[in-house]
Amino acid sequence: MSQLLLDVQGLTMRFGGLVAVNKVDLKVKNRQIVSIIGPNGAGKTTVFNCLSGFYIPTEGSVMFNGRELAGLKDFQISRKGLVRTFQHVRLFSKMTVIENMLVAQHRHLNTNLLSGLFKTSSYRRLQQEAMDRAAYWLKEVDLLEFANREAGNLAYGQQRRLEIARCMVTQPELLLLDEPAAGLNPNETKELDELIVKLRDEHEISVLLIEHDMGLVMGISDHIYVIAQGTPLADGTAEEIKNNPDVIKAYLGEE
Amino acid sequence: MQSNKLYSAIFAAGITLILACLMIGVKLDTEGTQLAVRGATAEQWTWIGLGVGLVFLSQLFSAQIDAFFGKLPKPQLGKLLPEERKRATLKPWLIAALIVGMIIWPFMVSRGSVDLATLTLIYIMLGLGLNIVVGLAGLLDLGFVAFYAVGAYTYALLSMYFGLSFWVCLPISAGLAALFGFILGFPVLRLRGDYLAIVTLGFGEIIRILLNNWTAVTNGPSGISGIAKPTLFGLEFTRRAKGEDAQTFHDFMGISYSSSYKVIFLYLIAVLLVCVVVYVINRLMRMPIGRAWEALREDEIACRSLGLNRTAIKLSAFTIGASTAGFAGAFFSARQGFISPESFIFIESAIILAIVVLGGMGSQVGVILAAIVMTILPELAREFAEYRMLMFGLLMVIMMRWRPEGLVPMKRPHLELKQ
Ligand SMILES: Nc1ncnc2c1ncn2[C@@H]1O[C@H](COP(=O)(O)OP(=O)(O)O)[C@@H](O)[C@H]1O
Ligand SMILES: [Mg+2]
Numbered sequence: 001m002s003q004l005l006l007d008v009q010g011l012t013m014r015f016g017g018l019v020a021v022n023k024v025d026l027k028v029k030n031r032q033i034v035s036i037i038g039p040n041g042a043g044k045t046t047v048f049n050c051l052s053g054f055y056i057p058t059e060g061s062v063m064f065n066g067r068e069l070a071g072l073k074d075f076q077i078s079r080k081g082l083v084r085t086f087q088h089v090r091l092f093s094k095m096t097v098i099e100n101m102l103v104a105q106h107r108h109l110n111t112n113l114l115s116g117l118f119k120t121s122s123y124r125r126l127q128q129e130a131m132d133r134a135a136y137w138l139k140e141v142d143l144l145e146f147a148n149r150e151a152g153n154l155a156y157g158q159q160r161r162l163e164i165a166r167c168m169v170t171q172p173e174l175l176l177l178d179e180p181a182a183g184l185n186p187n188e189t190k191e192l193d194e195l196i197v198k199l200r201d202e203h204e205i206s207v208l209l210i211e212h213d214m215g216l217v218m219g220i221s222d223h224i225y226v227i228a229q230g231t232p233l234a235d236g237t238a239e240e241i242k243n244n245p246d247v248i249k250a251y252l253g254e255e
Numbered sequence: 256m257q258s259n260k261l262y263s264a265i266f267a268a269g270i271t272l273i274l275a276c277l278m279i280g281v282k283l284d285t286e287g288t289q290l291a292v293r294g295a296t297a298e299q300w301t302w303i304g305l306g307v308g309l310v311f312l313s314q315l316f317s318a319q320i321d322a323f324f325g326k327l328p329k330p331q332l333g334k335l336l337p338e339e340r341k342r343a344t345l346k347p348w349l350i351a352a353l354i355v356g357m358i359i360w361p362f363m364v365s366r367g368s369v370d371l372a373t374l375t376l377i378y379i380m381l382g383l384g385l386n387i388v389v390g391l392a393g394l395l396d397l398g399f400v401a402f403y404a405v406g407a408y409t410y411a412l413l414s415m416y417f418g419l420s421f422w423v424c425l426p427i428s429a430g431l432a433a434l435f436g437f438i439l440g441f442p443v444l445r446l447r448g449d450y451l452a453i454v455t456l457g458f459g460e461i462i463r464i465l466l467n468n469w470t471a472v473t474n475g476p477s478g479i480s481g482i483a484k485p486t487l488f489g490l491e492f493t494r495r496a497k498g499e500d501a502q503t504f505h506d507f508m509g510i511s512y513s514s515s516y517k518v519i520f521l522y523l524i525a526v527l528l529v530c531v532v533v534y535v536i537n538r539l540m541r542m543p544i545g546r547a548w549e550a551l552r553e554d555e556i557a558c559r560s561l562g563l564n565r566t567a568i569k570l571s572a573f574t575i576g577a578s579t580a581g582f583a584g585a586f587f588s589a590r591q592g593f594i595s596p597e598s599f600i601f602i603e604s605a606i607i608l609a610i611v612v613l614g615g616m617g618s619q620v621g622v623i624l625a626a627i628v629m630t631i632l633p634e635l636a637r638e639f640a641e642y643r644m645l646m647f648g649l650l651m652v653i654m655m656r657w658r659p660e661g662l663v664p665m666k667r668p669h670l671e672l673k674q
Binding site: 054074075076078083084085086090091092093094095096098099102104106107109110113116117131134135147148166167170 | 547550553561563564
């Protein structure tokens with residue numbers, strides 16, 4: 001019924017002698033929230049870097065929507081509908097919130113220099129559409145009232161939400177979130193939880209999530225992958241993972 | 256800590272001494288057929304001694320000097336302006352007044368002043384062009400003069416060989432300079448900052464050397480002279496018409512000939528060109544591309560993750576900047592009537608860059624002010640002409656210490672969401 005959106009097989013990433021990611025398989029279907037968990041340094045962010053084209057994986061294949069992503073540059077992958085956030089917030093902090101949203105829509109705007117210079121009707125229409133889309137997503141993440149504020153002046157939780165809105169405005173099919181709840185208070189975490197579920201249920205996209213907050217992960221994930229030291233340890237539903245002896249050992253061993 | 260200071264002060268003084276000895280202390284002179292080494296005069300040695308002492312002391316007390324600069328008040332030029340809302344209503348009036356003033360002004364002052372103003376306007380154009388590359392897109396270009404040269408030679412050669420008019424050549428010059436920018440930018444924009452600076456520096460020299468050595472076409476070091484002046488709808492500003500069915504301006508108007516018409520006409524063209532450049536850049540900053548330049552300067556990784564093609568965006572800045580220089584170059588050769596590779600040496604690039612840095616990286620008003628300062632000051636201080644470079648250097652050091660963000664720090668117009 002639901003189709004395979006992302007199919008990763010045998011993904012391996014070596015840095016010199018260090019094997020940061022070792023033969024990892026991942027599957028994400030349409031309208032699914034899939035999580036990757038594992039201790040610090042397990043290689044989760046490296047997986048994201050490989051999927052989004054920031055690193056060229058040493059081995060393995062990444063199929064997105066039935067097409068191989070190998071050989072595509074980072075910005076091309078993002079245009080195909082696979083968009084990521086970063087473990088540390090990366091906003092254009094000197095620009096306003098609305099401008100952050102417009103930069104993300106750069107390729108949807110009329111970037112023809114002449115049409116811009118003379119403000120042709122097509123230029124104005126696309127600009128207006130981008131504004132409307134930006135306003136819509138700012139409303140979705142509850143930031144509309146801050147639209148003309150400088151992004152760097154927002155509270156941390158708001159910056160996190162802006163980052164997600166900025167990805168969504170590019171109209172992705174798969175959203176990669178790298179530890180979105182890190183540094184959030186319980187209230188903000190709950191809002192984030194609701195937002196991610198809403199993205200899946202109402203906006204019909206898939207989310208691949210890296211997160212340490214087990215409450216959040218177990219609550220919303222359709223499927224969970226566990227990685228330890230770059231190697232896949234287990235995968236399954238929240239229930240299966242909770243009761244998996246290997247996972248319990250790895251986590252208890254760490255703490 | 257203190258001994259560390261002493262050590263670095265001695266080191267800096269030592270370097271100064273060695274350099275001064277090599278450059279001033281000994282001179283090679285030809286005596287008949289032989290080379291003779293001659294030492295400096297006692298007076299020169301005193302100056303060298305003083306210089307070394309100064310370097311030693313300034314290094315030793317650098318902390319105190321820094322503190323002194325830190326305490327100096329920083330004039331907030333931005334604060335002098337009226338508040339945002341008032342400014343918006345005042346702005347069109349101010350601009351109109353400024354343009355009218357600039358048009359009336361040349362009729363009231365001497366020819367020399369108008370000529371100097373025209374030169375200043377050329378530097379304003381160049382400064383604004385480089386400002387796109389360095390200030391807005393954050394790419395350090397040390398060979399900007401190459402594109403200026405391409406523009407200047409394009410007009411000079413097209414006019415000499417094919418007799419094309421200034422107005423036809425103006426867009427061709429800008430286009431060709433843009434093409435050179437594109438061809439150079441394509442491979443080198445992948446490079447990081449310092450490498451880009453070195454490659455562009457080299458490119459500037461290559462163009463100059465090419466112009467120097469391609470004698471068959473460019474006339475080499477002796478340059479091209481007698482370049483045609485711009486005409487006003489075909490009317491010439493010479494005493495007698497050159498073309499067969501050409502007419503001169505004073506004949507057409509029925510007035511007697513005066514050479515200052517030409518000077519004023521050139522000035523007015525420069526004003527027009529600067530207005531065009533200012534308008535275009537103003538629009539660019541509000542357009543998606545202007546936003547993308549700023550975003551790329553702020554966080555390149557985030558841009559890539561959002562699907563922005565950084566090479567294409569940087570390339571557009573590089574190309575647009577180059578075309579502005581080509582524009583200025585064509586006008587320069589038309590005004591001068593004579594160009595040679597000597598007009599396009601590295602110092603020119605350095606001066607243009609100094610204008611951008613002084614003006615405040617990205618701010619148009621700042622760049623215009625800085626261009627005025629940098630062209631008018633040397634004229635006012637003619638007797639110090641030999642020390643021009645020294646003064647530029649000093650000015651740069653002081654600026655970097657005192658006001659690294661430039662005279663008028665950049666503030667890009669923000670787009671607002673109206674609710
Ligand atoms: N560019 C790189 N060069 C070398 N080693 C790296 C690089 N990126 C990540 N690593 C290494 O890969 C391992 C996994 O890191 P990372 O993916 O950030 O872990 P996680 O996100 O799971 O905490 C770490 O040991 C890290 O040092
Ligand atoms: Mg990580």
